Amino acid sequence: xxxxxxxxxxxxxxxxxxxxxxxxxxxxxxxxxxxxxxxxxxxxxxxxxxxxxxxxxxxxxxxxxxxxxxxxxxxxxxxxxxxxxxxxxxxxxxxxxxxxxxxxxxxxxxxxxxxxxxxxxxxxxxxxxxxxxxxxxxxxxxxxxxxxxxxxxxxxxxxxxxxxxxxxxxxxxxxxxxxxxxxxxxxxxxxxxxxxxxxxxxxxxxxxxxxxxxxxxxxxxxxxxxxxxxxxxxxxxxxxxxxxxxxxxxxxxxxxxxxxxxxxxxxxxxxxxxxxxxxxxxxxxxxxxxxxxxxxxxxxxxxxxxxxxxxxxxxxxxxxxxxxxxxxxxxxxxxxxxxxxxxxxxxxxxxxxxxxxxxxxxxxxxxxxxxxxxxxxxxxxxxxxxxxxxxxxxxxxxxxxxxxxxxxxxxxxxxxxxxxxxxxxxxxxxxxxxxxxxxxxxxxxxxxxxxxxxxxxxxxxxxxxxxxxxxxxxxxxxxxxxxxxxxxxxxxxxxxxxx
Numbered sequence: 433x434x435x436x437x438x439x440x441x442x443x444x445x446x447x448x449x450x451x452x453x454x455x456x457x458x459x460x461x462x463x464x465x466x467x468x469x470x471x472x473x474x475x476x477x478x479x480x481x482x483x484x485x486x487x488x489x490x491x492x493x494x495x496x497x498x499x500x501x502x503x504x505x506x507x508x509x510x511x512x513x514x515x516x517x518x519x520x521x522x523x524x525x526x527x528x529x530x531x532x533x534x535x536x537x538x539x540x541x542x543x544x545x546x547x548x549x550x551x552x553x554x555x556x557x558x559x560x561x562x563x564x565x566x567x568x569x570x571x572x573x574x575x576x577x578x579x580x581x582x583x584x585x586x587x588x589x590x591x592x593x594x595x596x597x598x599x600x601x602x603x604x605x606x607x608x609x610x611x612x613x614x615x616x617x618x619x620x621x622x623x624x625x626x627x628x629x630x631x632x633x634x635x636x637x638x639x640x641x642x643x644x645x646x647x648x649x650x651x652x653x654x655x656x657x658x659x660x661x662x663x664x665x666x667x668x669x670x671x672x673x674x675x676x677x678x679x680x681x682x683x684x685x686x687x688x689x690x691x692x693x694x695x696x697x698x699x700x701x702x703x704x705x706x707x708x709x710x711x712x713x714x715x716x717x718x719x720x721x722x723x724x725x726x727x728x729x730x731x732x733x734x735x736x737x738x739x740x741x742x743x744x745x746x747x748x749x750x751x752x753x754x755x756x757x758x759x760x761x762x763x764x765x766x767x768x769x770x771x772x773x774x775x776x777x778x779x780x781x782x783x784x785x786x787x788x789x790x791x792x793x794x795x796x797x798x799x800x801x802x803x804x805x806x807x808x809x810x811x812x813x814x815x816x817x818x819x820x821x822x823x824x825x826x827x828x829x830x831x832x833x834x835x836x837x838x839x840x841x842x843x844x845x846x847x848x849x850x851x852x853x854x855x856x857x858x859x860x861x862x863x864x865x866x867x868x869x870x871x872x873x874x875x876x877x878x879x880x881x882x883x884x885x886x887x888x889x890x891x892x893x894x895x896x897x898x899x900x901x902x903x904x905x906x907x908x909x910x911x912x913x914x915x916x917x918x919x920x921x922x923x924x925x926x927x928x929x930x931x
Contacts (some may be wrong), residue, residue: 433473435823436692438641442471444694451698459617460591463698471560472599478558481527485520486593489568489831490586492516493575497582501588509576514574524565527555532765560600562762566729568593571607575734588614595700597691601684603703603725611699624697627893632696634904636891638877639689641907644915645870647682649863650675658826661836665845668857669836675818678871681710682722693889704887708878713810715817726762753777770826770834777822781796825844866914887915 433439447466454462472479492512492856499508525533532552538548571592574580583589598604657664657672664672686878688705695702709721719727738751753774760773794801820837827833848854855861875887884891 433470435687436640439473446507448697451883456617460588461612462592463596464587464591467594467599470596471594472859474559475556478556478561481523481558481561482564482594483590485523485565485568486590487586488516488519488595489572492572493582493589494584496572496575503781513576515570515571519563520569520623521643527557527561529761529765530555562605564593564599566726566762569602570604570708570729574607579825583611583615588722595695597694597700598688598702601687601691602723603691603705604729605690605702605725610700610702618699628699629697631889631893632725633694634892635696636690636909637904637911638888639686639693639695640869640915641686641911642682642689642874643686644911646867646874647679647686648916649859649867649870649914650679650682653858654826658828658836661827661832661839662764664839664857665843665846665848666840667845668841668853669840669853671857672851673819673823673836673840675711677815677822680825681706682820682874685870687805703904706851708882710815710818711811711878711882712814713807714783714814715776718814718818719776719780725840727757730759732759750779763825767830771830772821772825775780775817775824779817779821827887870910870914 433443443466447463451459451462468479471482477507479692484829493513496509499512534551541548553817569578571583571589575582583592589611591614592605592607595605595614609764624843654675656707657668658676661669661672685706692702692704700898703725705724706719707724709718712718735751736756738754739747740751741748743751755771756773756777758773759776760769760771763769794806799806823836823840824833826831827836845853853866855864859867880886880888880891886894
């Protein structure tokens with residue numbers, strides 16, 4: 433069930449209405465049932481995988497507590513965790529990476545002149561498996577570290593793993609946040625939570641705007657350029673690369689925003705996943721603003737256990753590269769994702785090595801560090817680097833990505849800016865005008881987020897009823913008139929569903 437589908441527009445109000453009406457003590461059971469139904473709308477049989485992961489990690493948590501109470505050594509706990517990780521990651525690898533591993537093995541066998549291995553079976557990638565697997569595994573680590581208490585109620589723990597707003601594409605929630613709230617669900621009365629509910633609905637509305645008006649519209653241009661990149665020149669290829677950077681931000685941020693807003697309507701606070709990432713002054717800052725739940729997950733459960741930065745510089749850079757390569761592979765079973773992750777790791781290492789050089793060089797050539805022009809230059813440089821990396825993320829394979837970038841820097845065609853060539857890559861003049869106007873609004877919202885550290889719904893609360901009504905009404909009108917939906921249009925799946 434997609435957020436941007438008619439089914440969800442029916443499902444969500446029913447879930448919320450019943451949630452408000454039923455007694456507090458069974459609210460979590462109702463949300464659990466709704467979450468399992470939500471997931472089963474894609475493929476009912478794959479609910480068994482999520483149930484297996486849930487039960488396995490729950491039992492592992494109980495076992496860890498039992499080992500501690502009996503005074504057994506840490507080896508027992510580590511062995512228990514290792515077994516849990518192997519099974520969960522093994523299931524993830526089977527469904528997500530089996531074909532990838534087999535293709536690479538056959539590539540090696542082919543080069544050696546040996547008989548290739550036939551594919552024994554076909555597996556459909558279960559939606560959201562990477563997200564709920566990582567969320568469940570983080571619970572085990574937190575219990576082992578004694579940062580959270582063991583959850584003895586299986587139903588409550590199952591809701592933590594399957595909470596439907598963030599189930600299939602995040603944010604990847606932490607135990608001490610979401611599970612704690614599940615264990616202390618407040619008594620929800622409409623009159624006492626009116627502002628919270630309306631703010632959540634406004635935030636959801638902005639998410640729908642990003643997805644249906646911007647992401648799904650610009651995808652038409654992006655798909656046109658990337659599908660036939662070899663026939664285009666520099667201008668069209670730059671438009672396609674920048675367009676994908678915008679598409680993936682609006683697409684993924686929209687899902688997270690709708691998830692946060694939907695959870696807020698029901699009284700839950702879940703993690704914000706984006707904070708104006710394209711206004712970052714460095715790649716390091718970018719990863720503090722982009723996919724925050726995943727970047728902090730890898731920091732806490734991969735980078736720091738490897739040694740983090742509390743070691744020699746060489747080991748620190750090794751830890752950084754391992755973390756980003758793993759992050760790239762998490763995104764998908766393709767070498768393009770690994771290269772994308774590796775590039776971001778390399779960006780950070782080079783940026784850190786060059787930092788003392790830049791601090792001395794900039795004043796020498798008259799650049800004032802910290803000035804507006806300096807920050808603008810940093811923002812543009814960071815955005816350029818992320819766009820280059822996004823080409824690998826979007827391209828079909830590494831060869832296509834390299835060819836795309838080569839043509840982007842060598843097939844100069846500046847006349848395309850004025851000869852209407854841009855109107856022949858998936859979007860008409862009319863569609864371009866809608867897109868550009870929508871992007872201006874999105875940039876204003878991100879500037880507010882950057883400067884005032886406020887979400888759009890909370891900012892509107894400070895602007896008066898008239899201004900708030902105009903903005904909300906405007907978003908509804910734009911989505912209704914220009915959103916990508918309706919007869920003959922299939923609601924487009926969110927990009928991160930494939931991860």
